[in-house]
Amino acid sequence: xxxxxxxxxxxxxxxxxxxxxxxxxxxxxxxxxxxxxxxxxxxxxxxxxxxxxxxxxxxxxxxxxxxxxxxxxxxxxxxxxxxxxxxxxxxxxxxxxxxxxxx
Amino acid sequence: xxxxxxxxxxxxxxxxxxxxxxxxxxxxxxxxxxxxxxxxxxxxxxxxxxxxxxxxxxxxxxxxxxxxxxxxxxxxxxxxxxxxxxxxxxxxxxxxxxxxxxxxxxxxxxxxxxxxxxxxxxxxxxxxxxxxxxxxxxxxxxxxxxxxxxxxxxxxxxxxxxxxxxxxxxxxxxxxxxxxxxx
Amino acid sequence: xxxxxxxxxxxxxxxxxxxxxxxxxxxxxxxxxxxxxxxxxxxxxxxxxxxxxxxxxxxxxxxxxxxxxxxxxxxxxxxxxxxxxxxxxxxxxxxxxxxxxxxxxxxxxxxxxxxxxxxxxxxxxxxxxxxxxxxxxxxxxxxxxxxxxxxxxxxxxxxxxxxxxxxxxxxxxxxxxxxxxxxxxxxxxxxxxxxxxxxxxxxxxxxxxxxxxxxxxxxxxxxxxxxxxxxxxxxxxxxxxxxxxxxxxxxxxxxxxxxxxxxxxxxxxxxxxxxxxxxxxxxxxxxxxxxxxxxxxxxxxxxxxxxxxxxxxxxxxxxxxxxxxxxxxxxxxxxxxxxxxxxxxxxxxxxxxxxxxxxxxxxxxxxxxxxxxxxxxxxxxxxxxxxxxxxxxxxxxxxxxxxxxxxxxxxxxxxxxxxxxxxxxxxxxxxxxxxxxxxxxxxxxxxxxxxxxxxxxxxxxxxxxxxxxxxxxxxxxxxxxxxxxxxxxxxxxxxxxxxxxxxxxxxxxxxxxxxxxxxxxxxxxxxxxxxxxxxxxxxxxxxxxxxxxxxxxxxxxxxxxxxxxxxxxxxxxxxxxxxxxxxxxxxxxxxxxxxxxxxxxxxxxxxxxxxxxxxxxxxxxxxxxxxxxxxxxxxx
Numbered sequence: 001x002x003x004x005x006x007x008x009x010x011x012x013x014x015x016x017x018x019x020x021x022x023x024x025x026x027x028x029x030x031x032x033x034x035x036x037x038x039x040x041x042x043x044x045x046x047x048x049x050x051x052x053x054x055x056x057x058x059x060x061x062x063x064x065x066x067x068x069x070x071x072x073x074x075x076x077x078x079x080x081x082x083x084x085x086x087x088x089x090x091x092x093x094x095x096x097x098x099x100x101x102x103x
Numbered sequence: 104x105x106x107x108x109x110x111x112x113x114x115x116x117x118x119x120x121x122x123x124x125x126x127x128x129x130x131x132x133x134x135x136x137x138x139x140x141x142x143x144x145x146x147x148x149x150x151x152x153x154x155x156x157x158x159x160x161x162x163x164x165x166x167x168x169x170x171x172x173x174x175x176x177x178x179x180x181x182x183x184x185x186x187x188x189x190x191x192x193x194x195x196x197x198x199x200x201x202x203x204x205x206x207x208x209x210x211x212x213x214x215x216x217x218x219x220x221x222x223x224x225x226x227x228x229x230x231x232x233x234x235x236x237x238x239x240x241x242x243x244x245x246x247x248x249x250x251x252x253x254x255x256x257x258x259x260x261x262x263x264x265x266x267x268x269x270x271x272x273x274x275x276x277x278x279x280x281x282x283x284x285x286x
Numbered sequence: 287x288x289x290x291x292x293x294x295x296x297x298x299x300x301x302x303x304x305x306x307x308x309x310x311x312x313x314x315x316x317x318x319x320x321x322x323x324x325x326x327x328x329x330x331x332x333x334x335x336x337x338x339x340x341x342x343x344x345x346x347x348x349x350x351x352x353x354x355x356x357x358x359x360x361x362x363x364x365x366x367x368x369x370x371x372x373x374x375x376x377x378x379x380x381x382x383x384x385x386x387x388x389x390x391x392x393x394x395x396x397x398x399x400x401x402x403x404x405x406x407x408x409x410x411x412x413x414x415x416x417x418x419x420x421x422x423x424x425x426x427x428x429x430x431x432x433x434x435x436x437x438x439x440x441x442x443x444x445x446x447x448x449x450x451x452x453x454x455x456x457x458x459x460x461x462x463x464x465x466x467x468x469x470x471x472x473x474x475x476x477x478x479x480x481x482x483x484x485x486x487x488x489x490x491x492x493x494x495x496x497x498x499x500x501x502x503x504x505x506x507x508x509x510x511x512x513x514x515x516x517x518x519x520x521x522x523x524x525x526x527x528x529x530x531x532x533x534x535x536x537x538x539x540x541x542x543x544x545x546x547x548x549x550x551x552x553x554x555x556x557x558x559x560x561x562x563x564x565x566x567x568x569x570x571x572x573x574x575x576x577x578x579x580x581x582x583x584x585x586x587x588x589x590x591x592x593x594x595x596x597x598x599x600x601x602x603x604x605x606x607x608x609x610x611x612x613x614x615x616x617x618x619x620x621x622x623x624x625x626x627x628x629x630x631x632x633x634x635x636x637x638x639x640x641x642x643x644x645x646x647x648x649x650x651x652x653x654x655x656x657x658x659x660x661x662x663x664x665x666x667x668x669x670x671x672x673x674x675x676x677x678x679x680x681x682x683x684x685x686x687x688x689x690x691x692x693x694x695x696x697x698x699x700x701x702x703x704x705x706x707x708x709x710x711x712x713x714x715x716x717x718x719x720x721x722x723x724x725x726x727x728x729x730x731x732x733x734x735x736x737x738x739x740x741x742x743x744x745x746x747x748x749x750x751x752x753x754x755x756x757x758x759x760x761x762x763x764x765x766x767x768x769x770x771x772x773x774x775x776x777x778x779x780x781x782x783x784x785x786x787x788x789x790x791x792x793x794x795x796x797x798x799x800x801x802x803x804x805x806x807x808x809x810x811x812x813x814x815x816x817x818x819x820x821x822x823x824x825x826x827x828x829x830x831x832x833x834x835x836x837x838x839x840x841x842x843x844x845x846x847x848x849x850x851x852x853x854x855x856x857x858x859x860x861x862x863x864x865x866x867x868x869x870x871x872x873x874x875x876x877x878x879x880x881x882x883x884x885x886x887x888x889x890x891x892x893x894x895x896x897x898x899x900x901x902x903x904x905x906x907x908x909x910x911x912x913x914x915x916x917x918x919x920x921x922x
Contacts, residue, residue, distance in 0.1 A: 003113045005231040008154065011117045013222040015124050015143075017215040020908065022128040024211035024901050030179055032901075034127055034140050037171065041147050044159075052154040053232050059249035062156055062242065066250075069166050070261045074268030076171050080178040081272035087182035096899065214909050221915045228919075 008049035016042035029083045029093040033076065040072045113153050120146035133179055141172040158243045287330075288337035288344040291364040294330050294372055295411035297323040298379075302404035309397035316397055320404045321383045327411070328376040331369070338369035339760060345417060358478070363417035366760040367549060367614060371414040374618050375539050377746075378625045379407045381739035382534040385629050388735045389530050389636055399439060399528065406432035410539050414546070418478035419468045419504075422547070426464075426511065429540045430457055436531040437524045449523035456520040460510020467503025470496055471554065484553025494558075501554050501561035504547065505568075512544025512598045515572040519822050521595055525587040529635055532587065533628030537594050538621040545601045545617055552610060552763050566606025566689075570696040573599030575819070577703035581710070582815045585641045586631050589711045593667065594624055596700055600682055603693055609685030610763040615754060616678035623666035623675055623747035626740065630660040633736055634715060637729040640722065643711060648720040652729040655737045657716050659744035664712045666747045668705045668783050677751035683779055684769035694775075698782055705786025713794045 015038055022035025044065045051061025087093050123142040130136040144167035151160040250258050301316075301323035309316035347361025364372070383403060390399055409428035416422040438450030472478055474496045475486035486492055492500075508514070513521035524536050535541070548555060548565060555561050573596050580592035597620050604613035633656040634649060635641055650657040666675035679701065686694040720726035731737065758768035792798040805812050817823065 002107070003110050003153065006226050007110075007113060007117070008150065009226050010223065011120065011150065013219050013226070014121050017219040018121070018124045018128055020218070021211050021215045024214070024905050024908075025128075025207050027207075028133060030175060030182065031128075031133060031136060033178075034136060034175065037140065037167075037175075038124055038127065038143065041144065041167070044163075045147065045150060048151050048154050048156045048159060051156065058242070059245050059253070062159055062246050063249050063254050065156075065159055066162060066246070067257060067261055069162060070265060073166055073171060074265050076174055077268050077272045078275070080174055081275040083178060084181055085275055093182050095901065210905060214905060214912060217912045218908070218915070221912060221919060224919055225915075 005049060005053045008045050012042040012045040012049070014042075015039075015045070027094050027096045029086065029095050030080075032095060033079050033083070037072065037076070040068055044068055109153060113150065116146050116149040116153065120150065134176070137172060137175050137179060140175065141168055144168045144172060156242060158246050287333035288342040288364060288369075289346075290330060291334045291344055291368075291372070291415060292346060292362050294327045294334070294376070295408050295415060297327045297330075298404045298407040298411065302401050302408060305397060305401040305404060309401060315400065317383070317387060317400045320400045321380070321387075323404065324376060324380045324383055324407055327407070328373070328380050331372040331376045334364060335369040335373050338364065338366055339756070347417070356476070358420075359418075360421050361417045361479075362415040362421075364415060366762070367546075368414055370614070370618060370757070370761055371546060372411065374621045375407065375410050375414060378538040378621055378743075379403070379410075379534055381625065381629070381743055382530045384735050385533075385632065385739040386528070386530045388732055389632055390528060393528075395439060399436075399531070402432050402435045402439075403531065403534070406436070406535060406540070410543070413543055417480060419471070419480070419483075419551070420478045422550070423461075423465065423468060426507070426543065426547075427461065429535070429543060430454065430461070430511070433457075433524065433535050433540055436535060437527040439527050439531070443526075446526040449520075449526040453520035453524045456517050457510040460506045460508070460517050462506075463503045464507025464510075467500045467506070470503065471500040474500070480550055480553065483551070487554055487557055497554065498558045498560040501551075501558050502564055504551055504554065505561065505565055508544030508547045508602070509568060510544070511547075512541050512602065513595045514544070514568050514599060514602060515575055516821065518572065518576065518595050519818075519825060522588050522591040522818075525585070525591050529587065529628060529632030532591075533625045533632065536591065537624040537628045541594060541598060542601070542617050542621065545598060545605065545613060548602065548605050549610060549614055549763075552605070555605070556608070556763070562606050562608070564606075566603050566693050569599045569602030569604070569606050570693045570700075571599070572596065573603060573700040574696050574703070575599075577700045577707065579815055579818050580707040581703060582812060583707075584643055586634065586643050586646075586711060586715060587628075587641055589643070589707060590624070590627055590631060593627075593704065593707065596704060597624065597667070599700070600679065600697060603697060604682040604685055607686050607689035607693055609682055609689075609769070611758050611761055611767055612678065612681035612685050612769055614761045615757050616675075616682055618757070619666065619674035619678040619747070619750050622743055622750055623663045623673075626659060626663040626743035626747050627667065629736075629740055629743065630656050630663060633732055633740065636732055636736070638722070638725040640725060643714040645722040645725060646715045646720075647718045647722075648716070648726060649729060650716040652726065653716075653731050655731055655740060659740040660712065660716065662744045662748050664708045668708050668787065669701065669779065670783065672751060674747050674749065674751035677754050680776065680779060681754070681769040683775050684772045687772065687775050688769075698778055701779060702782035702786045705783040706790045709787045709790035710794055713790065718795070 019035045019038025019040075019042060022038065023032050024035075026032050026035065047061045047065040047068070051058045051065075054061075083093055086098065090097070120143050123139045123146065126139040127136050127143060130139055144163060148160045148163040148168070151157075151163055298320070301320045304319050305312075305316035312319060343363075343365050345361060345363040347359040349357060350360040351358045383400075386399065386403070390396055393399060406429060409425045409432060413422055413425035413429060416425060434450050434454045437453050438446050440446050441450070468478070471483055471492070474492045475483045477483055477486070483492075487497060510517045521536060521541065525532055527536070555565060576592045576595035576599060580589050580596065583589045583592060597616070601613045601616050601620070604610075604616065633653065634646065637653055637656075638646060638649070640646070662673065666673040669676045669679040671677075683694060683697060683701070686697055754768070759766055793801060793804070814820070
């Protein structure tokens with residue numbers, strides 16, 4: 001009646017990797033955002049898993065996961081606002097053509 | 104090995120999650136990618152449920168599946184009508200240019216594979232506890248108590264953060280409208 | 287009353303916040319709020335001082351962070367030295383606040399000025415009350431920030447901006463050392479608190495090398511903040527700020543913070559002979575060196591700035607020879623008489639509109655109150671009995687004489703030069719014939735708000751010397767110690783100041799020696815002093831130019847190598863396959879195409895410089911993380 005701790009950890013690693021690949025390889029800003037969301041979720045899996053398996057970590061792990069959800073909700077709202085602004089101004093959301101960081 | 108329904112359920116849910124996550128990255132149409140993302144979030148809620156985090160599972164469905172996926176869908180519809188209608192849609196709009204291909208696909212893939220490899224090695228080397236420590240029933244009560252005692256300041260700060268994000272998002276979106284009308 | 291000491295810094299903080307956010311709508315742009323807050327803080331400080339003199343002490347703290355067994359607490363503490371500093375800081379700050387009412391009237395950034403002044407007062411009071419190195423460091427940086435803001439108050443002028451940057455960056459050099467020192471002491475003693483570190487040192491828990499290194503690194507911070515050699519270069523330039531702010535920050539309080547730091551952490555310095563001799567010699571060298579430059583400066587504020595550096599050198603040297611009480615006493619008297627001199631110079635500048643002493647002269651008749659108070663301040667600076675500076679300087683000299691005669695003679699030489707340049711500045715400004723008729727004609731004494739602070743500070747500069755007895759009972763390290771009167775030291779000190787004054791009068795008043803002749807005779811030395819020993823030029827050459835050069839090199843590396851790796855690997859792959867294909871076509875064709883291809887690739891390499899794509903940066907970042915993980919896995 002139990003799941004070895006390594007299962008959720010592996011799942012988290014896989015999701016994090018996929019999310020990271022998405023965030024690094026895509027040109028579309030919204031797709032990058034989705035990749036980042038996958039990464040954040042992978043982190044949550046780790047927190048919940050450790051909360052489940054480690055003595056005395058139950059409350060802290062789940063509360064931390066909750067905070068990550070809060071922060072990622074805020075992040076999505078802001079990121080989409082920026083993307084919409086970009087779409088309005090530039091008529092595209094191709095990150096390759098946004099080079100404000102260029103000096 | 105005994106047939107363990109929890110373990111089997113976990114493996115099935117995880118498999119769906121990984122496959123749909125993979126589709127998020129590779130789907131040709133961005134709308135599909137967003138829907139796959141919603142499915143991934145839903146499966147992760149199942150994972151939380153299997154690990155005794157009922158409250159988080161509910162929160163996952165509400166926040167990620169309900170809110171974030173919806174916002175992303177709205178974002179897609181508002182920002183790029185072209186790709187939604189199916190014109191000029193490419194799964195990985197990479198320029199036909201070796202350097203670009205290399206930077207966009209090969210290097211990230213190598214980095215990700217290296218990372219996952221290292222993590223697998225790390226996880227396999229550590230001796231983890233086999234059995235869960237056990238959460239002792241009422242996790243909602245436990246989280247609530249923790250939130251309002253040990254984590255009261257982070258909790259309040261999170262509230263402020265949400266408010267700031269709300270205002271910030273509105274300001275960013277509205278300010279440009281004003282400028283456009285003036286100009 | 288002593289228990290309320292934590293309120294003292296909060297009052298100016300509240301004032302700063304109110305002025306910053308509501309200043310525009312308040313009468314006088316909020317200046318009254320600042321003055322009211324600082325007045326209350328002053329009254330409280332006096333109460334605290336009285337309480338401490340009756341034997342009270344107080345401390346408090348809040349838990350800031352818990353890490354395993356280690357509990358970090360942020361606390362305040364008020365003892366003898368703290369109580370005295372509270373009164374000095376609030377009093378001088380109050381005088382400066384009032385004086386600025388007229389001096390800064392109609393300024394473009396009046397509100398900002400008062401806000402920063404209040405913020406500075408808060409930071410300085412917090413620095414005084416902090417009971418641990420970490421909290422002190424936070425306030426230390428805050429006062430640095432306020433100093434930066436006030437030096438650059440008139441930021442339309444590029445020179446002021448440069449001066450502000452110079453001050454910020456120069457002090458930062460010392461602060462880096464200070465922070466390393468704090469961490470070193472923490473790793474050895476396991477605490478940031480002054481008393482706990484001192485206890486650990488006394489118990490022998492701190493290794494000898496770490497003690498010496500930690501103390502000297504802490505002292506590096508003091509060298510930067512107190513403008514000691516070789517980090518003194520920022521203070522003369524800091525005179526670009528408004529004069530009352532200079533009086534508060536760059537004469538009386540902030541620059542004394544370095545001295546205060548050494549005194550506060552004296553339990554760390556005192557057991558280490560190496561650290562003590564470094565402190566003593568840096569102080570003595572600075573005292574003499576700055577005094578020599580003060581002799582040739584033409585800008586009245588710069589004379590005072592070099593004088594401040596020199597006097598801070600006296601205090602530091604006193605600490606280095608173990609004269610704890612003498613150093614702190616000189617800090618207090620110097621705060622009063624130097625603030626007085628700065629405010630008086632502000633009054634002169636306000637009246638004449640120039641800072642160049644060669645354009646002044648004869649102003650005593652026009653500005654009698656300023657003139658008299660300046661005379662008191664100058665007398666205290668020279669050390670004429672019975673003015674306050676005499677007592678404190680005498681104590682320093684006695685302690686130095688007892689501990690290290692070499693230091694003593696260096697300080698005596700500095701005292702002689704002090705008498706000379708002070709007399710020179712006094713004569714050029716207030717006496718003789720007016721050299722600029724127009725400025726002289728329109729010069730007139732400021733109103734009440736300008737003269738009253740001068741009179742109050744003048745009275746203090748005249749009489750605080752008599753408080754040496756009670757002061758020594760209140761501020762001491764280990765056990766109360768007061769320098770015994772020493773006839774030889776008194777004799778030497780009297781001879782040198784009289785000689786300095788007479789020599790200056792001989793040259794500037796009676797023209798016994800032609801100044802031109804003097805300059806010609808000692809031209810190389812004169813030039814050396816005029817160029818401030820070429821130290822500023824040297825720093826400019828080595829650090830400023832050097833940094834720009836280094837930045838260019840780094841930019842080039844970033845452009846060609848970092849991006850080159852990303853793009854180059856792809857290029858290599860393509861090139862290789864291309865080259866094999868071309869080889870088939872024939873060596874000649876291949877060579878021609880290859881060279882052309884190399885140009886194409888080379889231009890691509892340089893065209894795609896610094897992509898500006900965050901994903902490239904994120905990728906490199908992540909590769910670094912993976913590399914770190916791999917090292918951890920292999921190593922662990």
